[in-house]
Amino acid sequence: MLRKALNTSLTLVMISTGAIAGVTVTAGSAQxxxxxxxxxxxxxxxxxxxxxxxxxxxxxxxGFVTSGEVLSTDGVYGTRTKEAVRKFQKQYGLQADGIAGSDTVNKIYSLQDSDCTPIHFSYAEWNKCNSTWAGGAVSATAAKANARKSMWKLEALRAKLGGGAVQISSGFRSNSCNxxxxxxxxxxxxxGDAADMPGSQSRRCDVHRAAKSSGFTEVLGQGFPGHNDHTHVGMTSSRQWHGCQG
Incomplete structure (x- = not known):
């Protein structure tokens, strides 16, 4: 309530002084x-x-897990979920008690767009192949859901690397596009759960290392055949980590 009151007061002050920026504050708070x-x-x-x-x-x-860990999205708040919440809270400067209260959930809301994707990634960026999301290994609905889950892991990875931009050069592909x-x-x-990220070699290897503690089981990069110009992340049934050693 304090945050809401402060935002309201700031908006009223800016409106009373005729500052157009007050409109921006209101829109940002709503989002x-x-x-x-x-x-x-x-x-x-x-x-x-x-x-x-x-x-x-x-x-x-x-995306807030230990190296090699994959958090189950089974709807059961166990010890691993509590620890992931704690790491999320610590990353964003909240009380790190592992309990998802209003401060934690409001922070999550501030990190997502109206379509439930994280603010720094989008369906359009992830899918440059087939706007219907059809024709892949799974249904269009499943492919899109897989993409959204991976986007949230990359949002965590991005935060861990200091918030710099993470570009997606390839995401979902239909079988024909692939x-x-x-x-x-x-x-x-x-x-739908894989993404390729270009960038300088040092940046790609930073992404490679961070991906290991962001819930990805497939991480391929510098030194692995066909991956010397990008880092690839995805989800496989068994761990596949290659490239960017050290």
Missing amino acids: AASNCGQPITGLPLDQGSQGTSVERLQIRVA AAVGGVTGSRHTY
């Missing part, structure tokens, strides 16, 4: 408060909580 139609309710959520709200929370903190660019059969790109 930050958006739950994108998928509210996280029943707060506070803590160990033992279950349900849709826990699953929505898990998707958004799944074949056209020479992708391997069964590529995770056709499932």
Whole structure:
């Protein structure tokens, strides 16, 4: 309530002085408060909580894990979810108690757009192949859902690297798009959960290392055949980490 009161007071002051910037403050506050139609309710959520709200929370903190860990999005608030929430809170300067209260959820809301993707990534950037998301290894609905989950992991990765831009050169591919660019059969790109990121060698290797603690099981980079100009992340049933050693 204090934050809301301060934002309201600031807007009123700027309007009274005729500053157009007051409109910007109002719009920014509204966007930050958006739950994108998928509210996280029943707060506070803590160990033992279950349900849709826990699953929505898990998707958004799944990039805050230990190296090699993959957080389940099963709707059950266990010890691993609590630890992921704690790491999320620590990253963003909140009280790191592992309990998802209003401060934690409001921070999540401030990091997402109206379509539930994180603010620094988009469906349009992820899918430059087929706007219908069809023709891949899974249904269009599943591919889009997989993409959104991976975007949230990359949002965590981006924060861990200091907030610098992370560019996506290739995300979802239909089977035909994948074949056209020479992708391997069964590529995770056709499932929607993979992304390629270009950049300088040092930056690519920073991304490579951070991806290992951001919930990705497939991390391929510098030194791995075909990956000397980008870092690839995706989800596989077994760990596949190659390149950028050290």
